[in-house]
Amino acid sequence: MSSFNRWSAYGSIGRLTRILFLSTDMLSIMFLIAVFVYGCWLNHNRAQYAELLAPSLYVDVSRIMIIVSLIAIINGIIAVYSVLKELRCLIYSFATASFILFVMLLMGGVMGFVFSQKLVHQIPLDLKMLTSLRELYGSPDNLGLTGAWDDLQRNFQCCGVNGTNDHTVWKTSKWYMHHKAPKNTLPDSCCVPGSEEACHQSEPGSFYTDTCYMLLRTDLLTVMHVAAWLLIVASISILLPALFAAVHARLIQK
Numbered sequence: 150m151s152s153f154n155r156w157s158a159y160g161s162i163g164r165l166t167r168i169l170f171l172s173t174d175m176l177s178i179m180f181l182i183a184v185f186v187y188g189c190w191l192n193h194n195r196a197q198y199a200e201l202l203a204p205s206l207y208v209d210v211s212r213i214m215i216i217v218s219l220i221a222i223i224n225g226i227i228a229v230y231s232v233l234k235e236l237r238c239l240i241y242s243f244a245t246a247s248f249i250l251f252v253m254l255l256m257g258g259v260m261g262f263v264f265s266q267k268l269v270h271q272i273p274l275d276l277k278m279l280t281s282l283r284e285l286y287g288s289p290d291n292l293g294l295t296g297a298w299d300d301l302q303r304n305f306q307c308c309g310v311n312g313t314n315d316h317t318v319w320k321t322s323k324w325y326m327h328h329k330a331p332k333n334t335l336p337d338s339c340c341v342p343g344s345e346e347a348c349h350q351s352e353p354g355s356f357y358t359d360t361c362y363m364l365l366r367t368d369l370l371t372v373m374h375v376a377a378w379l380l381i382v383a384s385i386s387i388l389l390p391a392l393f394a395a396v397h398a399r400l401i402q403k
Contacts, residue, residue, distance in 0.1 A: 176386060182222065197293075200281075250384075287322075302336075335351060
């Protein structure tokens, strides 16, 4: 009967810790799934722009979101089995792994905020974009950067960099200089769909008039703030089930 007292795995405290573990673990897994999905989306839809501001910390953040959250989800699922089967060794292993994963997720969140601060105060994104457009776009040795510019202009419906370096900057690029006659003044990615022929001659209304720098900068700041906060919340969420699981393991009498 002593194994069924209040301070046992089958007593009131044991049942409470088990319920608290299961509820917080399920909540943690939900947050981790959100981190995983967002990380996949971020890597798929924004990683190509890394060519424009390399080295790019935000791509590393997206990879951390994908890899660490997936490991943490598996860890959380194994923990449910361990608690239900009262496997103390696995429960303690889960708690230890959760702390390590907490640190990794927290570091990913900090990296996200660091990238945002660097983008605002240190990374000369506009100069990097201007240099890459003028010097590297269209070069056979820089197909990744060329693709990044094309994806950026199509997806954000923009053309050029900013200010005086709007769509007219393309005429100062090596791409334009090396283009054989008849010269296209703008690449296809600047053109409104269906207006390519007029766009190549810079006819008004046939190309995007918004410039790309502020659109890309604002977008990266937004998506990285979301990623950073998701990582911070997820990192905190995995500590609670680890705590309740460790307490429950102490109550198991074996």
